[in-house]
Amino acid sequence: MAGPSDGRDPWLPDRLLRTERDALMPLLRRTPEDRFELRTACPGWTARQVLAHCAAALVRIVEGRLEEGVFLPEANAADVAEREPWPLARILDELERGLTEAGPVIAATEDGTLDAVALGEWVHAGDVREAFGEPGAYGGAATLDLALPLLAATSRRRDTPALVATLTGRSEQLALGGPVEGRAPARYRGDAETLVRIYSGRPLVGTRYELTGATEQELLIYR
Incomplete structure (x- = not known):
């Protein structure tokens, strides 16, 4: 992972x-x-x-x-x-x-x-x-590979709860946030761009994902 x-x-x-x-x-x-x-x-x-x-x-x-x-x-x-x-x-x-x-x-x-x-x-x-209406606004293979580990590190520094993300098209799961006593890690299943939207508080209209064990509000890194 x-x-x-x-x-x-x-x-x-x-x-x-x-x-x-x-x-x-x-x-x-x-x-x-x-x-x-x-x-x-x-x-x-x-x-x-x-x-x-x-x-x-x-x-x-x-x-x-x-x-x-x-x-x-x-x-x-x-x-x-x-x-x-x-x-x-x-x-x-x-x-x-x-x-x-x-x-x-x-x-x-x-x-x-x-x-x-x-x-x-x-x-x-x-x-x-x-x-501007550009596709993949928060995606892009060249930058996403760099942004995801930085997102994971930032989510831990900002004290968001632990979450394990299974990302579409990626073989390895991504671990974000930090452990909370008495609470199992949350789970996310969906694409990487939507994960970025959740953590950065960007619009989720038209997205499709599964999130269990945490709310979107708890995962925000920019408040």
């Missing part, structure tokens, strides 16, 4: 960010500007605003501007508002820089507290793909 080991892979977030950069940036560069005003799964935010948030968060990491409360909703909203007057190209340039340069900084953090930011960036890329 595949799952988070006691040893952190410090370069996993970097590999995920760089792989996502190579997949996402060509899509963003060729998409007509008016489509960036489409609404996303993030309440109140357009695709442009989601990308502005992503760019700001990554560049804060790159530049070491990580004061207390930096990733709270109020701070995120302020970063997005600061970028409202920017041309779209400037936001995309900042995002590409962040996806390229943040990984080594995240790797250098001994406690892995910023690993979840890299996973969140990948999820937000899925939010934008879904807004």
Whole structure:
């Protein structure tokens, strides 16, 4: 059974960010500007605003501007508002820089507290793909193989209950979360993209899966 080991892979977030950069940036560069005003799964935010948030968060990491409360909703909203007057190209340039340069900084953090930011960036890329109507918004073989172990590690750090996932098309089960005394591990059966949606609190309309022993609310890693 595949799952988070006691040893952190410090370069996993970097590999995920760089792989996502190579997949996402060509899509963003060729998409007509008016489509960036489409609404996303993030309440109140357009695709442009989601990308502005992503760019700001990554560049804060790159530049070491990580004061207390930096990733709270109020701070995120302020970063997005600061970028409202920017041309779209400037936001995309900042995002590409962040996806390229943040990984080594995240790797250098001994406690892995910023690993979840890299996973969140990948999820937000899925939010934008879904807004654009792209298939497999939270999937993609190249990034999913990197995102799933990071999701497993993040689910354990965020104290979600233990869950064993049997994923469609994958031979190994995935272990997420951590043990709860007196409680057997929950079970999930379905595709990997839906599992990502559950843990990240994204829309589940039209999905099909089996979940026993836990509720979707208990599994959220971003609250």
